[in-house]
Amino acid sequence: MIGRPIKTRVVAGTPKVAGFNPYGKNEGENFEETIFLLYEEYEALRLCDYENDNQTKAAEAMKVSRPTFTRIYMRARHKIAKAFVEGHSIHIEGGKVSYDNAWYKCNKCNSIFNNPKKENGPIRCPLCNSLDIDQCRNEGGTIK
Amino acid sequence: MKIAISSKTNSIESSVDPRFGRCPFFAIYDTGSTKLEFLTNPGREAQGGAGPIATSFVANQKAEKVFSGAFGAKINSLFDELKIQMIVVTTETTIKDIIEKLKK
Numbered sequence: 456m457i458g459r460p461i462k463t464r465v466v467a468g469t470p471k472v473a474g475f476n477p478y479g480k481n482e483g484e485n486f487e488e489t490i491f492l493l494y495e496e497y498e499a500l501r502l503c504d505y506e507n508d509n510q511t512k513a514a515e516a517m518k519v520s521r522p523t524f525t526r527i528y529m530r531a532r533h534k535i536a537k538a539f540v541e542g543h544s545i546h547i548e549g550g551k552v553s554y555d556n557a558w559y560k561c562n563k564c565n566s567i568f569n570n571p572k573k574e575n576g577p578i579r580c581p582l583c584n585s586l587d588i589d590q591c592r593n594e595g596g597t598i599k
Numbered sequence: 600m601k602i603a604i605s606s607k608t609n610s611i612e613s614s615v616d617p618r619f620g621r622c623p624f625f626a627i628y629d630t631g632s633t634k635l636e637f638l639t640n641p642g643r644e645a646q647g648g649a650g651p652i653a654t655s656f657v658a659n660q661k662a663e664k665v666f667s668g669a670f671g672a673k674i675n676s677l678f679d680e681l682k683i684q685m686i687v688v689t690t691e692t693t694i695k696d697i698i699e700k701l702k703k
Binding site: 564565566569570582584 | 685687697
C-alpha cells in the first residue's frame with residue numbers, strides 16, 4: 456500500500472537568504488553536518504513566530520490542516536534547536552510548496568489585481584485606493 | 600513610480616486594450632513627473648511568445664504596475680517574479696480614467 460501523497464503547502468515567498476552558518480568554532484572540532492530546513496518549515500516559523508499568527512490562522516494561510524501545520528512547525532523548531540545546540544549550519548531548501556499569488560477584486564471600480572510584493576496590512580485598490588476588497592478564488596490560468 | 604497601460608491607440612482618450620501581449624501601444628505614465636508617453640509594443644507582431652516579449656519590454660521601462668484588460672497564462676508567473684503588480688481593468692476604461700484616478 457502506498458501512502459497518501461503530501462498536500463502542497465502554500466508559502467508567501469522564499470526567504471531572503473539560502474541559509475545560516477555558525478561562527479566561532481573551536482579549532483579541530485568538526486561541525487560539518489548540515490541541517491536542511493524545508494521552505495514549508497521556514498514559512499511555518501515565519502507565520503507563527505514572526506507574524507505572531509496562531510496556528511489555526513497559519514494553517515489556513517498555508518492551506519493545510521491545523522494538525523499538519525503543527526507537525527511542520529514542530530519539525531521546524533526541532534531542526535533549528537538541533538542546529539543551535541550542535542552547531543550545524545542551516546540550509547533552507549526543498550519541500551512541497553507552491554507560491555501564493557492571490558488575486559483581489561475591488562468592489563468599487565471592479566478592477567482585479569494581485570499583490571506581488573506581499574505587502575502586509577490592509578490591501579488597497581491600486582487604482583481607486585478603496586479598501587472594499589475581496590479575494591478572488593481564481594485558481595491559475597488566464598484571469599479575465 | 601512608473602506605470603504601464605496596454606492601449607489600443609496612441610492617444611490619451613484611447614481605451615485599454617483587452618490583450619496585454621499583443622496590444623499595439625503601451626502608455627507609460629510617470630506618477631512623479633506626470634509625463635505620459637506612448638511606445639509601440641515590440642511583441643505586437645511576434646510569431647509566438649508575444650507575452651514574454653511585452654513583459655520584458657515593460658520591465659525595461661521600469662514600470663511597477665501594469666494595467667490591461669487581461670493577462671495571458673505565461674505572463675502571470677513572469678510578472679510575479681519581477682514583483683510587478685498586474686491590474687485587470689474593464690475594457691471600457693480609458694487611459695485618461697486611470698491617470699485621473701491615480702492622481703487622487
